[in-house]
Amino acid sequence: MHVYIENIADYDGKKVLIKGWLHNKRSSGKVRFLLIRDGTGIVQSVIAKDEADEKIFEIADKITQESSLIITGMVRKDDRAPGGYEIIADSIEVLQMAIDYPISPKEHSIDYLLPLRHLWLRSRKQNAIMRIRHHIIKALRDFFDDQGFICADTPILTPAACEGTTTLFKVDYYDQEAYLSQSGQLYNEAAAAALGKVYCFGPTFRAEKSKTRKHLTEFWMLEPEVAFIELDGIIDLAEDMIIYMIEKVLSKSKTELNTLKRDPSKLESIKKPFPRISYKEAVEIIKKKEPDFKYGDDFGAPHEAVIGEHFDQPVFIHHFPAAIKAFYMKRDPNDESLALGVDMIGPEGYGELIGGGQREDDHDILLKRIKEYKLPEEAFQWFLDLRKFGTCPHGGFGLGLERTIAWICGIKHVRETIPFPRMLDKIYP
RNA sequence: UCCUCGGUAGCUCAACGGUAGAGCAUCCGGCUGUUAACCGGAGGGUUGCAGGUUCAAAUCCUGCCCGAGGAGCCA
Numbered sequence: 001m002h003v004y005i006e007n008i009a010d011y012d013g014k015k016v017l018i019k020g021w022l023h024n025k026r027s028s029g030k031v032r033f034l035l036i037r038d039g040t041g042i043v044q045s046v047i048a049k050d051e052a053d054e055k056i057f058e059i060a061d062k063i064t065q066e067s068s069l070i071i072t073g074m075v076r077k078d079d080r081a082p083g084g085y086e087i088i089a090d091s092i093e094v095l096q097m098a099i100d101y102p103i104s105p106k107e108h109s110i111d112y113l114l115p116l117r118h119l120w121l122r123s124r125k126q127n128a129i130m131r132i133r134h135h136i137i138k139a140l141r142d143f144f145d146d147q148g149f150i151c152a153d154t155p156i157l158t159p160a161a162c163e164g165t166t167t168l169f170k171v172d173y174y175d176q177e178a179y180l181s182q183s184g185q186l187y188n189e190a191a192a193a194a195l196g197k198v199y200c201f202g203p204t205f206r207a208e209k210s211k212t213r214k215h216l217t218e219f220w221m222l223e224p225e226v227a228f229i230e231l232d233g234i235i236d237l238a239e240d241m242i243i244y245m246i247e248k249v250l251s252k253s254k255t256e257l258n259t260l261k262r263d264p265s266k267l268e269s270i271k272k273p274f275p276r277i278s279y280k281e282a283v284e285i286i287k288k289k290e291p292d293f294k295y296g297d298d299f300g301a302p303h304e305a306v307i308g309e310h311f312d313q314p315v316f317i318h319h320f321p322a323a324i325k326a327f328y329m330k331r332d333p334n335d336e337s338l339a340l341g342v343d344m345i346g347p348e349g350y351g352e353l354i355g356g357g358q359r360e361d362d363h364d365i366l367l368k369r370i371k372e373y374k375l376p377e378e379a380f381q382w383f384l385d386l387r388k389f390g391t392c393p394h395g396g397f398g399l400g401l402e403r404t405i406a407w408i409c410g411i412k413h414v415r416e417t418i419p420f421p422r423m424l425d426k427i428y429p
Numbered sequence: 430u431c432c433u434c435g436g437u438a439g440c441u442c443a444a445c446g447g448u449a450g451a452g453c454a455u456c457c458g459g460c461u462g463u464u465a466a467c468c469g470g471a472g473g474g475u476u477g478c479a480g481g482u483u484c485a486a487a488u489c490c491u492g493c494c495c496g497a498g499g500a501g502c503c504a
Contacts, residue, residue: 028467029460048461080462100439104454105465107441111496208502209430221504300501352504400504
């Protein structure tokens with residue numbers, strides 16, 4: 001009976017069939033230990049010369065790392081086995097013998113591993129990260145679905161810049177210029193006015209010349225958008241979402257966090273309510289460590305780190321100077337120079353994980369902003385329509401998936417949080 | 430685009446002006462409970478590229494190429 005390794009404990013004393021690959025091999029005299037992985041886990045198989053068929057012992061002796069195989073045998077509980085269970089093999093079929101697998105069970109440089117990403121994914125650590133990625137995605141979707149949000153995905157091919165500021169990837173759309181989406185937000189606003197509460201969750205593209213551990217040129221963003229909501233409600237939503245997601249990861253991914261040597265107490269200590277400070281308060285905290293920082297400057301990575309360390313919790317920063325925020329942000333009715341935007345800075349130096357806020361809902365003011373920011377008015381006609389036909393206070397945010405995964409997993413670089421990272425000048429494999 | 434660091438065996442690194450070395454991987458041999466197993470042996474090199482200094486360059490100098498980390502921008 002074909003059994004997945006993650007369920008092996010249910011078959012103690014029974015005969016099973018495992019399909020997988022050879023992860024590693026050890027031997028001692030007349031005993032061979034095969035470590036077999038099938039994607040769900042790793043189990044040790046034991047072949048002793050006296051007990052096993054001569055042919056099987058020969059195969060166990062010759063089989064190489066990452067060869068594909070089918071093995072049958074009795075499951076036995078044994079404390080000496082990694083994972084607590086092992087298989088006494090009585091047959092081994094090698095589907096294909098792998099020759100010179102390039103990733104040995106030793107340390108390798110990132111230089112070497114990145115071009116081998118298609119094979120690197122097989123490693124224990126990468127496997128754990130991908131499993132956690134899956135559970136994070138599922139938790140985020142469940143959170144919104146359970147509250148009646150509708151997933152209304154937005155286009156990836158778009159006619160113009162959403163924000164007009166960041167660099168876009170240009171593509172040839174028949175004979176027109178088109179761009180890969182850098183945010184679904186504008187379309188989300190239309191969808192929210194149709195469906196009330198929506199989100200989109202898909203890849204997004206930024207052709208920035210960014211070369212840091214926090215940047216990918218193709219990354220996944222979850223963007224909820226809600227009609228009839230104001231800034232405080234948006235922050236509440238983001239806060240509840242993060243708490244829900246962390247609880248799910250802690251309950252579903254203990255093994256994987258352990259594989260990654262991620263201390264779960266770092267996540268268990270994340271508790272509601274997260275600090276909520278204004279940009280002005282944030283500036284005062286930053287100035288204590290970086291006296292050169294001036295009110296009106298946008299935060300750089302070191303400034304985000306100062307805020308993150310100061311609180312040791314995710315922090316919401318709101319009421320930014322409007323000058324450093326996007327054209328569609330609603331201004332504070334009490335102070336025209338401030339925008340009702342909010343960013344969430346992650347702890348442990350993971351930087352900005354969430355950016356969002358309340359949108360401008362007045363037609364004439366939005367039109368004025370489009371002109372001020374020198375954006376092509378025609379392209380935004382449909383966006384202005386949303387303010388002409390039943391406008392309402394609304395808003396939402398975008399969550400950077402890979403940065404969130406990096407934080408949860410406690411790994412430094414976002415390139416390991418997506419199966420096939422796309423980075424500056426890097427598009428292979 | 431800028432700043433910093435790096436490029437030596439298949440991989441990870443050492444040698445820092447005087448015969449280019451180790452661990453792992455591979456191959457051969459040994460060991461009946463291994464835990465990145467261990468022990469013995471073997472093969473494996475245009476020291477990123479091009480110039481220069483020197484009796485002698487992996488090592489010093491110049492230029493170039495490639496990579497990593499960071500900055501700006503952002504999620």
